[in-house]
Amino acid sequence: MLALSDIKGVGPETLLKLHQNDLTTARRLVLRAPIRYAVFRIDAPDHIAPDTTYTLDGELLEDAKVGYFHRNLDKLSVKIRFASRDTTLVLFNRAFLKTAFKKGVRIVATGRFSDRPNVFTASDACLRSSFHEGIQPVYGLDGISDKVFLKLVREALSQETPEETLPLALIRTDGILPMEDYLRILHQPNDAEDIESALRRTKYEELLRFGFEVALRKRAWERLTRERAKIPMEPVRAFIASLSFELTEEQKHAVNEIYRDLQSKRPMNRLLQGDVGSGKTIVALIAGFGVLQVGEQVAFMAPTEVLATQHFRLFTRLLAPFGVAVHYLSGAVRGEARESVLAALKQGPALLVGTHALFQESVAFSRLGLIVIDEQHRFGVQQRQELRQKAPSPDRLYLSATPIPRTLAIALYADMDVSSIKTLPKGRKTVVTSASTFETVPAIVESLKARLREGRQAYVIVPTIGLNKASEWAGVLDTARWLESEWPKDKVAFLHGKMPSEEKTAILERFAQGHTDILVSTTVIEVGVDVPNASVMIVLHADRFGLSQLHQIRGRIGRGGFAGECHLVSDALYTEPDRFRILVESRDGFAIAEEDLRLRGPGDFLGTDQSGLPPFRTANFVSDQKLLESAFEDAKRLLDSADPLARRYALAGKTSAGDIESNKP
Numbered sequence: 001m002l003a004l005s006d007i008k009g010v011g012p013e014t015l016l017k018l019h020q021n022d023l024t025t026a027r028r029l030v031l032r033a034p035i036r037y038a039v040f041r042i043d044a045p046d047h048i049a050p051d052t053t054y055t056l057d058g059e060l061l062e063d064a065k066v067g068y069f070h071r072n073l074d075k076l077s078v079k080i081r082f083a084s085r086d087t088t089l090v091l092f093n094r095a096f097l098k099t100a101f102k103k104g105v106r107i108v109a110t111g112r113f114s115d116r117p118n119v120f121t122a123s124d125a126c127l128r129s130s131f132h133e134g135i136q137p138v139y140g141l142d143g144i145s146d147k148v149f150l151k152l153v154r155e156a157l158s159q160e161t162p163e164e165t166l167p168l169a170l171i172r173t174d175g176i177l178p179m180e181d182y183l184r185i186l187h188q189p190n191d192a193e194d195i196e197s198a199l200r201r202t203k204y205e206e207l208l209r210f211g212f213e214v215a216l217r218k219r220a221w222e223r224l225t226r227e228r229a230k231i232p233m234e235p236v237r238a239f240i241a242s243l244s245f246e247l248t249e250e251q252k253h254a255v256n257e258i259y260r261d262l263q264s265k266r267p268m269n270r271l272l273q274g275d276v277g278s279g280k281t282i283v284a285l286i287a288g289f290g291v292l293q294v295g296e297q298v299a300f301m302a303p304t305e306v307l308a309t310q311h312f313r314l315f316t317r318l319l320a321p322f323g324v325a326v327h328y329l330s331g332a333v334r335g336e337a338r339e340s341v342l343a344a345l346k347q348g349p350a351l352l353v354g355t356h357a358l359f360q361e362s363v364a365f366s367r368l369g370l371i372v373i374d375e376q377h378r379f380g381v382q383q384r385q386e387l388r389q390k391a392p393s394p395d396r397l398y399l400s401a402t403p404i405p406r407t408l409a410i411a412l413y414a415d416m417d418v419s420s421i422k423t424l425p426k427g428r429k430t431v432v433t434s435a436s437t438f439e440t441v442p443a444i445v446e447s448l449k450a451r452l453r454e455g456r457q458a459y460v461i462v463p464t465i466g467l468n469k470a471s472e473w474a475g476v477l478d479t480a481r482w483l484e485s486e487w488p489k490d491k492v493a494f495l496h497g498k499m500p501s502e503e504k505t506a507i508l509e510r511f512a513q514g515h516t517d518i519l520v521s522t523t524v525i526e527v528g529v530d531v532p533n534a535s536v537m538i539v540l541h542a543d544r545f546g547l548s549q550l551h552q553i554r555g556r557i558g559r560g561g562f563a564g565e566c567h568l569v570s571d572a573l574y575t576e577p578d579r580f581r582i583l584v585e586s587r588d589g590f591a592i593a594e595e596d597l598r599l600r601g602p603g604d605f606l607g608t609d610q611s612g613l614p615p616f617r618t619a620n621f622v623s624d625q626k627l628l629e630s631a632f633e634d635a636k637r638l639l640d641s642a643d644p645l646a647r648r649y650a651l652a653g654k655t656s657a658g659d660i661e662s663n664k665p
Contacts, residue, residue, distance in 0.1 A: 001025075001026070001027075001160075002026040002156065002159055002160040003025075003026065004018060004023075004024070004025065004026055004029065006026075006159070007026060007029075007152055007155050007156045007159065008155045009148075009151060009152055009155055010152060014144070014148075014152075017141075017142070017143040017144050018144070020142060020143065021141045021142055021143075021144065026156050026160065026162075027162050029152065029153065029156055030153055030156050030157055030162060030183055030187075031162065031183075032139065032141075032149075032153075033186060033198075033199075033202040033617060033618055034137035034138050034139050034186070034187075035138055035139060035140040035617060035618070036138045037135055037136065037137055037138065037189065037195050038135070038136045038137075038138055039135050039192075040055075040131060040132055040133045040134055040135075040136065041055060041133050041134075042055055042056065042057050042108060042131075042133065043055050043056060044083075048085070048113055049113075050112070050113050050114070051112060052112060052113075053110065053111065053112055054110070054111070054112070054113075055108060055109070055110045056082045056108070056109060056110075056120075057082075057106060057107065057108045057109075057128055057131075058080045058081050058082040058083075058089075058106070058107065058109070059080065059081050059104065059105070059106050060078055060079070060080055060101055060102065060103055060104065060105050060106075060107065061078075061079040061080060061081055061086065061103065062078060062079045062103050063078070063098075063101070063102050063103050064076050064077070064078035064097065064098045064101035064102075065077055065078065065098075066095045066098050068095075069571065069574065070571075072093075073092065073093065073571060073574065074092070074093055074094075074095040075090060075091075075092055076090070076091040076092075076094045076095060076097060076098060076101070077089065077090050077091075078101055080107070080109075080120070082120070086118075087113075087118045087119065087120050088118055088119050088120065089109055089120050089122055089125070090119060090120065090121045090122065091109075091121075091122050091125055092574070092575050094125070097125065100127060101125075105127065106127070106128035106129075107125055107126065107127055107128055108125065108126055108127075108128055108131040109122040109124070109125035110122060110123055110124045110125070111123050111124075111125075135189050135190070135191070135195070137150060137186075137187060137189075150187060153187050154187070154188075157183060157184070157187075161179070161180050161183070162179060162183070163179070164178065164179045165179065165205075166179075166205070167638065170208075170634060175200070176200065176201045176204055177197055177198065177200070177201045182198060182201050185197060185198045186198040186201075186202065199618055200627065202617075202618045202619075203616075203618050203619040203620075203624050203627055204627055204630075204631055206616050206617070206618065206619040207616075207619050207624070207627060207628050207631035207632070208631040208634060208635055210616075210631075211631045211632040211634070211635030211636075212635045212638075212639070214632070214635075215632070215635050215636050215639055216639070219639075221267075221269055222266065224266065224267050224393045225265050225266060225267075225393070226265065226266075226267050226392070226393040227265070228262070228263070228294060228296070228369070229294040229295075230263065230294075231259070231262060231263060231290045231291070231293055231294055232293055232294075233290075235289075235293050235322070236259075236286065236289060236290050236293070238322075239286065239289050239318075239322060240255075240286060242318070242321065242322075243282070243318070245425065245426075247279070247282070247283075248278075248279065248421070248423050248424075248425060249423070250274075250278075250420070250421045250422060250423050251278075251279050251282070251283050251421060253419070254272055254283050254419040254420075254421055255283055255286050255287070257270070257417070257419050258270060258272075258283070258286075258287045258397065258419070259287070259290065261395065261417070262287065262290060262291065262370075262395060267393045267394065267395050267396070268370075268395035268396060268397060268417075269395075269396050269416050269417065270396070270397055270398070270416060270417045270418070270419060271398045271399075271400060271416050271417070271418045271419070272284065272397060272398065272399050272400070272419045272420075272421070273399075273400045273401075273402075273403050273418065273419070273420050273421075274400075274401065274403070274420060274421030274422065274589075275401065275403065275421070275422060275424065275555075275587075275588075275589035275590070276401050276551060276552055276554070276555025276589060277424055277425070277555055277559060278401075278421040278422070278423065278424055278425070279421060279425055280399045280401065280421060281311065281314070281374070281399070283421070284300070284372045284374075284397055284399055285315060285318065285319075287370065287372070287397060288300065288351055288370055288372065289319070289322075289324070291369045291370040291395070292324055292349045292350075292351065294369070295348065295349050295367065296349065296367050296368070296369025296370065297345065297348075297349060297350050297351070297352070297365050297366065297367055297368045297369060297370075298350075298351045298352070298368075298369065298370045298371075298372065299352050299354075299358055299365070299368060299370070299371050299372070300315075300351065300352065300353045300354075300372045300374070301354060301355065301356070301358045301359075301371070301372070301373050301374065302353070302354070302355060302374045302375065303355070303356075303374065303375045304355065304497075304524060305330050305331075305332065305355055305501045305504065305505075306504055306505075306508060306524060306525065306529060307374065307375075307529075308328070308330060308353055308354055308355050309328070309501075309505055310529065310530065311353050311374070312326060312328040312353040315351060315353060319351070324349075324351060325344065325349070325350045325351065326350075326351045326353065327341045327344055327345075327350055327351070327352045327353070328341070328352075328353050328354060329341050329352060329353075329354035329355075329357050329358060329363065330354050330355045330357050330501065331355065331356075331357050331501075332500070332501040332502070333354075333357070342362065342363065342364070345363070345364060345365050345366060346364070346366050347366070348366065348367075349367075352365075368394050369394060369395060370394060370395045370396075370397065371394050371395070371396050371397070372397045372398075372399065373396075373397075373398050373399065374399045375399065375400065375401065375402075398416075401552060401555070401589070402548045402552065402589075402593060403420070403548075403589045403590040403593045422590065429558045429560070429561065429562055429563045429564060430558065430563050430564070431537075431554060431557055431558040431563070431564035431565065431566055431587065432563070432564070432565050432566070433554065433565075433566040433567075433568065433580075433583050433584045434565070434566070434567055434568065434584065435542070435568040435569075435570070435573060435579070435580040435581075435583070435584055436567070436568075436569060436573065437569070437570065437571050437573050437574065438569055438570075438571055440569070441569060444538060444567050444569070445486060447536075447565070447567075448518075448536055448538065449486070449487070451535060451536050451565070452487065452491075452517050452518070452536075455533075456533060456534070456535040456536060456562060457511065457514065457516075457517050457518070457519070457531060457533050457534040457535070457536070458517065458518050458519070458534060458535070458536035458537070458538065459518075459519050459520075459521060459525065459534060459536070459537050459538070459553075459556055459557070460479060460483065460518060460519070460520045460521070460538045460539075460540065461520075461521060461522070461523065461525075461537070461538070461539045461540070461553055462474040462475060462476055462479050462520065462521075462522065462540050462541065463522070463540075463541050463544040463545070464476070464522070465477065465496045465497075465498060465522060466478070473541050473544065474540040474541055476494045476495070476496045476520050476521065476522060477494065479494075479520050479540065480492055480493075480494040480520040483518055483520065487517065487518060490516075491516055491517040491518065492516065492517070492518045492520065493507050493510065493511060493516040493518070493519050493520070494507075494519070494520040494521065495507050495508070495519060495520070495521040495522075495524060495525065496521065496522045496524060497522060497524045504524070507519070508529065511531060511534075512531050514533060519534075523545070523549065523553065525553075525556060529556055530556075530559055531556070531559070532559050532560025532561070533560055533562070534556060534557050534559070534560075534564075535557050535558065535560070535562040535563065535564045535565065536557065536564065536565055536566075536567075537553065537554055537556060537557045537564065537565070537566040537567070538566075538567045538569065539553060539566070539567070539568050539569065540569050541569070541570060542568035542569060542570040542572075542580065543570040543571075543572035543576075543579065546596050546600055547580075547582065547583060547592050547593075547595055547596035547599070548589070548592055548593050548596045550568065550580070550583055551583065551587075551589055551592045551593075554566045554583070568580050568583065568584075582595050597621070597622055598622050
């Protein structure tokens with residue numbers, strides 16, 4: 001087998017750099033796929049279409065000019081002639097090009113013509129002499145240039161071709177390139193079709209290996225069993241009847257699905273997803289109430305003390321008439337209060353509400369029957385696992401107000417059952433959303449004052465606690481001081497996650513009771529906070545948040561009998577005018593989540609550490625949906641295969657492609 005040191009051009013220094021990039025064998029080296037391909041070609045379109053990306057070369061008709069909006073936004077503009085067409089080239093945040101972009105210089109620019117036919121907004125530009133046409137793989141390695149790495153790959157492949165790693169049946173049935181063709185095309189594609197063929201195999205192997213992990217995890221869960229006494233339904237119906245509102249049809253359907261799980265011999269493993277304010281918490285409480293009726297315990301974990309405290313108060317009020325003990329635990333609960341809660345868990349049926357403190361080693365349940373994890377994607381995989389280990393085979397119910405698009409749900413929750421609530425309870429008022437730049441802030445403040453004079457309340461959300469000197473982002477403290485100059489000081493409060501829990505609770509209590517009019521906060525209020533009188537939401541630097549997160553934040557208003565207004569403020573609208581269009585036009589959390597996933601990718605959408613998603617180099621759950629489904633089906637088929645070679649590959653599926661054994665007998 002070829003060693004790295006046997007490859008021409010690999011000396012001691014290069015060998016060290018390869019190892020630092022986790023390239024420890026020649027096989028790993030040649031199987032390292034580019035993270036992307038840079039395609040350098042100049043277009044020669046017969047006619048120009050708006051909203052179409054072009055790479056064009058042209059001659060500058062004047063010296064470039066630069067204007068500054070503020071420290072972090074500049075605009076370079078210059079007259080240019082593309083073929084026989086004179087237009088204005090615009091580049092944002094490229095002021096450094098001004099010295100090179102002089103009259104008579106030829107340049108190449110990539111971008112689009114705007115609605116104004118004489119303006120070409122470019123994403124990149126360079127001198128014509130620096131532009132080289134062709135397809136170049138980009139590997140993104142530390143300390144090794146793409147040019148040097150590609151040379152090493154070619155040398156390695158000239159000496160030895162790695163053996164096939166995929167079962168031959170998959171290559172025949174799924175249109176996957178054989179290893180030899182794959183590596184040749186992967187590193188030296190001639191056109192877009194070559195790139196697509198090579199990436200198909202690269203993505204497929206990543207998705208297939210993940211498919212094995214998910215399938216094995218689901219089968220392990222399905223083998224678990226547990227015994228439970230039959231849940232008496234009369235008390236459950238009495239509890240539902242005691243609520244001050246009627247459940248929606250989708251809430252009722254979710255309750256029925258959950259109770260079928262609770263009465264089966266297999267532990268429940270279900271995700272309950274629904275839009276902001278759709279009533280997931282009540283459905284989960286109804287599930288917990290039934291489990292309590294058979295003498296078991298319920299753990300209800302929330303991501304923040306603010307939300308956990310709110311759940312605790314709600315549950316205590318609703319369950320008090322039924323004699324159910326509700327306890328609260330967080331990192332702030334210490335001394336005798338903590339010991340009292342821990343002692344109660346050893347006695348019998350109890351509902352424990354809390355934060356991540358619930359999975360601490362000292363928290364011991366006597367008979368834990370149900371675990372509910374609210375906003376489950378905010379907890380790490382290891383944290384969720386630690387809580388599940390508190391009992392042999394507990395039922396698990398995960399709640400998410402960030403709806404998971406179908407593509408991602410296949411990957412994340414193939415081992416789960418999923419219930420969805422899409423309709424909102426009756427009485428929710430319309431929230432009108434607008435998006436604008438900071439130039440409109442004075443007008444927004446005047447509108448805010450008008451709503452406050454009507455007796456309403458408002459949230460102002462900012463991305464940081466204090467002023468970030470390097471970025472000019474608004475902070476909680478600075479924004480609160482600014483608003484105090486516009487409104488009575490005692491009517492403005494501020495909140496952030498680093499405050500002591502007692503102080504946060506007191507501030508929220510004063511706001512909920514109407515003693516303060518404006519609450520300036522970070523996203524600590526993103527989930528769960530319920531103040532019906534709040535009807536105005538202002539988000540400064542809205543581009544610092546994901547679309548789904550903004551939808552969550554917006555969900556804090558319009559919860560009472562008043563229409564709401566949400567103002568998204570961001571100077572990113574200068575360069576991305578459609579950034580928030582879906583939030584302005586839609587309140588469908590599922591559609592917003594789909595768009596958010598498309599724009600940010602699954603890693604940023606949920607957080608790789610929280611979701612348990614592997615860090616794929618090339619696969620994408622949005623654009624590769626069909627390939628994902630095919631890979632998951634193949635993974636299940638291989639696990640059930642009678643072919644020993646196929647099954648051996650399946651059971652080795654959790655390793656990387658570079659380490660999988662050859663499929664030779």
